[in-house]
Amino acid sequence: MFLINHSVVINKIYQSLCSTMDIFVSSVIYAERYSGKTEIVKKVYKNSFWVDGSNLQDIQKALKEHHYIVITNFEKISDLDSLNFENVNVVAIYNSDRLSKRVENKFAFIYHIPPLIQREDDIKVLADYYTQEAKEIFNVEKDIIVDSLEIDVSKNLKSLKSSIYKNILLNNLDKDDLSYLLYHYFLKNYDGNSVYKEQIELFEKVLIEAGLELYKSQLKLSDVLGINRNTLRKKINEYL
């Protein structure tokens, strides 16, 4: 629902689908997974008969018995020519960013949702939306703007949401949270005869990395850490 209200392209497709509800028409929406296509179809065709593309017989039966049909995973259909879309209102959900000419010719209307990486405006509104949602869930009160470089859109909405939640969560961990996480991590990884050496790296390495990022100088960092600079250099050679 949020996408329909806030994304221009999604809203246009929604409006177009709504306009076709009382006629006989076949439509296909194609896009990568998690691009928002199912959300639109669910909103428009909520009371329709839904059938999966992997079961051809079920689809053929549905086309004979129902007027409003949604076919999910249409890319799995084995025999395209066996489907008769006459005198029904059918919408197909196709999980790919490309559509073959053969599939295209089967439908009256073709809708394409570009991958999220090509929808900068959508990324911004979605990032704001999920940031607010994550703040509420994790009870974070301070203002947070998630760095756009930290937003992962490789798997569209799914990775965007997950990267924002992860960002909000990790940036709001306190000392107790970190202790809790390390405690449970160590419980699962207490194995072998050099555990101390192996696990100490877990925080020693990042401690030095963060220090170098902050102070840029090994001399200054050795002062701040309170260790000898030769010791620091040795550890840098060992870890980085």
Place this chain on the structure above:
Amino acid sequence: MSISEVDYKFLLEVDNNPVVIFNHSGSILYLNTNAELLMSYASIKEIFDLSLKNAPKEYGSKTTQIELNYNHLNFYAINVSYDSDSWIAIRLYYRPREKLPINSNRKNYTMTDLNKMLDIAIIQFKIESNADIRLFTDQDIPNSMINQNSFLKLIRVILSEYKSVSYLDITLKLGIGEHIVLDEKRYPLVILEFKSNGRYCSNDSRIKELSKELCLVVNLNENNIFLEIPLIKN
């Protein structure tokens, strides 16, 4: 009976091709029924100039093969004749229409509001096109039996030819005095015109194929596409 009793004018009147006779100054002296239709799409001066340009050098008659398009009317040749300086006549020869398939089986046809179909197709087209669409329709066009799914498929493919244009004029109107013969029956027709300053042609063969399936006549010109849709009541 003698030949003098034959009504020659009647033969001109029922000629399937437009015939126009002008006087020396370009005023119309006579036009047959088919020419009346032509003159609703072409100006008198345009046809008169065409006659003069293609007239024989001496008194007599001359036929010229020439591709002419006036709106959805297509001609492949003209004949210009005169035997005095006071009049000149032109006959334009219609390009023969492709024979429409026999399509008695209309089980997938539904009584349809064509204006509504057009509106729906335009909403869909506007998702990916920024063309300024000007729609000229006659809201009194009666509903017609048509296969909605195939018709919308055809309109979508036609519109895709205009996806990069800056403007697109779409006109839906009744073809006054025109008809289409389908399954040996005459039907009044509706003309759907798409007009811009350019278009792609990559889907022309698909447009012809879909039009034929729907028993519609299609005219594909450089910038324009015309569809002649039979108004089928039952």
